[in-house]
Amino acid sequence: MTPVMTAPEVGALLDQIFPQIHAGGRAYSVERVDEGVAVVRLSPTEIHLRPGGTVSGPAMMALADFAAYVVILAHIGPVALAVTTNLNINFLRKPEPGQDLLAECRILKLGQRLVVTEVSINREGDGETVAHATATYSVPPR
Numbered sequence: 001m002t003p004v005m006t007a008p009e010v011g012a013l014l015d016q017i018f019p020q021i022h023a024g025g026r027a028y029s030v031e032r033v034d035e036g037v038a039v040v041r042l043s044p045t046e047i048h049l050r051p052g053g054t055v056s057g058p059a060m061m062a063l064a065d066f067a068a069y070v071v072i073l074a075h076i077g078p079v080a081l082a083v084t085t086n087l088n089i090n091f092l093r094k095p096e097p098g099q100d101l102l103a104e105c106r107i108l109k110l111g112q113r114l115v116v117t118e119v120s121i122n123r124e125g126d127g128e129t130v131a132h133a134t135a136t137y138s139v140p141p142r
Helices: 007-017 057-076
Strands: 028-035 037-042 083-091 101-110 115-121 130-140
Touching: 007 028, 007 057, 028 057, 037 057, 057 083, 057 101, 057 115, 057 130, 101 130
Parallel strands: none
Antiparallel strands: 028 037, 037 101, 083 130, 101 115, 115 130
């Protein structure tokens, strides 16, 4: 699966069609796009934390969904109307605040109407996996 858009191209597209991802500051960014894979980053701020000193589950779910959207756009092109139909996540470890999270998303199946992905969310630095997700997207007919 060869990408049709680069990481900077996907980032620029998202700035145009999905600027609300940056509400409250630029916490999410596109790091890399390769064959069948994309890596995105969350640099958590106060709004991403929950009581108990950890990055919140909703912030990690948003990161997983963002990663899936990025890998799909990178491989099918600027199709803004691709939408999440399913997202399943398992929280494995407590990510401490002050440490960026990297989500690596792989395309498992790229069909005509559905794209199935797998996301591994890791702490930057030690690479410890903190969450694992699968996401399915519906893409409009090409």
